[in-house]
Amino acid sequence: MFRYAAPYRKKFYWSVALAISLAIFTPIRPWLIQLTVNDYISAKPGTTFLNGKLDIAGMLILITIIQIGLILIETLMRFVFSFTTASLGQSVVKDLRVETYKKILNLNLSQFDKTPVGALTTRTISDIESVNDIFSDGLVPVIADLLTIFCVLVFMFYADWQLAFIALIPFPIIIVATYYFKESINKSFQRVRNAIAALNSFVQEHLSGMAVVQAFAAEENEFKKFKKINREHRNANSRGIMAYSIFFPVVEIVSALSIGLIVWYSSEHRIAAGTIMSFILYINLLFRPLRMLADKFNVLQMGIIASERVFKVLDNTDVADNSGTWRPQQVKGKIEFDKVWFAYDDENFVLQDVSFIARPGETIAIVGHTGSGKTTIISLLNRLYHIQKGDIRIDDVSVENFELDALRSKIGVVLQDVFLFSGSVMDNITLRNPNIEKEKVIEAAKMIEMHDFIMQLPGGYDYNVMERGATLSLGQRQLLSFIRAMLYNPSILILDEATSSVDTESEQLIQHAIDTVIKDRTSVIIAHRLSTIRKANRIIVLDKGKIIETGTHEELIQKGDFYSKLHKIQFDKSIRIL
Ligand SMILES: Nc1ncnc2c1ncn2[C@@H]1O[C@H](COP(=O)(O)OP(=O)(O)OP(=O)(O)O)[C@@H](O)[C@H]1O
Ligand SMILES: [Mg+2]
Incomplete structure (x- = not known):
C-alpha cells in the first residue's frame, strides 16, 4: 500500500506533521483557561502583569486575543489536515484503480471463466474506494487521535496528577465498550458488504436478462427474491446502527461519570476553579477522539480487507504470456x-x-x-x-x-x-x-x-x-x-x-x-x-x-x-x- 503512496510522499509527510502539531496544539487552550481563571481572574484587584505593563483587564483582553488566534490557527490546520489526507487517499485510489484495470485487461482469458464479472467489478470500483479510507479516515487520523489522547493525558497529569487519576477511573468501561462495539460493527460491516454485493449482482444480472424474466412471466418470483435480498441488507445495517446507538450514549455516560468524579474530588480537596474547568474540557478532548477511534479502527480494518482483495487481483500471475518476439510485417497464412x-x-x-x-x-x-x-x-x-x-x-x-x-x-x-x-x-x-x-x-x-x-x-x-x-x-x-x-x-x-x-x-x-x-x-x-x-x-x-x-x-x-x-x-x- 505504501508503495502506492510513495509518489505522494510530500502529502503524507505534511499530514503526519500536521497530526503531530494538532495533537500538541489542542490541549493548549484548556490549559490557558486554567491559567486565566486561577492566575488572572482570581488575582487580587490592582495586581499588574508582564512587569507592570498590563492590569487584570488588559491581561484578560490579551488572553482572549491569543485564544482567538489559537482557534483560527487550529481551524486552519484541521482544514489542511483533512484536505491533505483525503487528497492523498484519492491520489492513491486513482493510481491503484488504473493499475488494477490494466492488470485485468491482461489477464488470461481462462481467469474470466473462473471469476464472476461482478467480483471483478467490485474489485475495481468499491473495494478500491475503501482503500481510500485507509488514508483519509484510517491510518494518519488514527495516529493523530492517539497522539491527541497522549498529549491531553500529559497535560492532565502535569496539571494535577491526583485529579487526573480520579478522572480516569471510569476509563476501563470505555475500553471494554469499545472492544464490543468494534467487534459488532465489524461483523455487521461484513454482512452489509456481502448484502450489497448480492444486491448488485442480482440487479445487474436480472436487468441483463429482463427479456427472459418477462417472457417466462417470472416477475413475481424474481421480485420476491429481490425483496428477500433487500431485507437482508436492512437487517445487516440495523445491527450496525444498533451498535452505534448503544456505544455513543455509553461514552456520554462515562464522560459524565468522569466529570462527576472531578467535581466531587475537587470539592473535597479545594482544587482551584480554573483547574476544574480545564479538566472538564480535557475530558471532552479525551472522549471525542476516543469515540471516533473505535470507528476509525473499523474503517482501517475494512480498508485493509478491501486492499487485500485488490492486491489479490494485482498479484495474479496468470497474465497473457507475451514473451514471444517474432513480429513479421506480413504472414502468408499457412x-x-x-x-x-x-x-x-x-x-x-x-x-x-x-x-x-x-x-x-x-x-x-x-x-x-x-x-x-x-x-x-x-x-x-x-x-x-x-x-x-x-x-x-x-x-x-x-x-x-x-x-x-x-x-x-x-x-x-x-x-x-x-x-x-x-x-x-x-x-x-x-x-x-x-x-x-x-x-x-x-x-x-x-x-x-x-x-x-x-x-x-x-x-x-x-x-x-x-x-x-x-x-x-x-x-x-x-x-x-x-x-x-x-x-x-x-x-x-x-x-x-x-x-x-x-x-x-x-x-x-x-x-x-x-x-x-x-x-x-x-x-x-x-x-x-x-x-x-x-x-x-x-x-x-x-x-x-x-x-x-x-x-x-x-x-x-x-x-x-x-x-x-x-x-x-x-x-x-x-x-x-x-
Ligand atoms: N470457457 C470454457 N471453460 C470450460 N469449458 C469450456 C469453455 N468453453 C467451452 N467449454 C467446453 O468445451 C467443449 C467444446 O466447446 P466449444 O465451444 O468449442 O463447442 P462448439 O463446437 O463451438 O459448440 P457450438 O456448435 O455449440 O458452438 C464443450 O464441452 C464446452 O462445455
Ligand atoms: Mg461454438
Missing part, C-alpha cells in the same frame, strides 16, 4: 495444427490430438455437433488459451513465438456471439482506435455491402448502439463484426458463424460477406451454411474433440460416413430450399 491437445481445466481434454494444415489462401470448414470443440479450435489459433500438448504454427513459426499483438493483428475474427459496446456504430467497428480513418471503414463496409444498411440507421455511422447491441438484430450485429474483421486486411480470417436463423435478406448479405472476406486469404470457418461448406477446400469433421473425417464435400458424401449423416440431418431442409 496454418498448421500439430497433434494439439487442449483442456480448459487441465484434465478434461476438449481437443484430442487435432492435426490439420491450411495452406495460404485455402478455406477450411469445421463442422461437428454442438460442444464438439469447434469454437475452441479457433480460440487457440490467436492464443486466447494455452494448449497443453502439441504445437500450432503460422507460416511454420509456433504461435508461442509471435509477439501477441503482431499475431492477433494478422488474424481477423468474427466471433460466434458478437459483443457490441454502448457507443456509435463507428466506435464499435474501430474499437475506438483513432488510427483508423473513416474512409477505410466505409470502404470495408461497402465491400460487404453493409454501407447502405448503416446509412439507413438514424445518424448513419454515428448511430448509437445501446449496451450489448440491444437495438440491432443478431444478423446485423454479425455483419458489423465482419467490417471489424476486414479493417486490418488480415491474412488469416477465422469465422465462427452464428446460427443460420437470420432473415433471408440478412442471410444473403452474410453469405455475400463471407464470400468477400474469405477471398485471397486463409480462412478457418465454422460453418452452418451448406453453400459455405461446399466452397471450402477441405472439411474437418469434429466429434467430441477428435477429428474423425477430412475431405471435400463430395469426398465425404461419397464416403457415406459421419459427415454424410450429419449433412442429412442438418441440411436436408436447406437443400429443399436451395
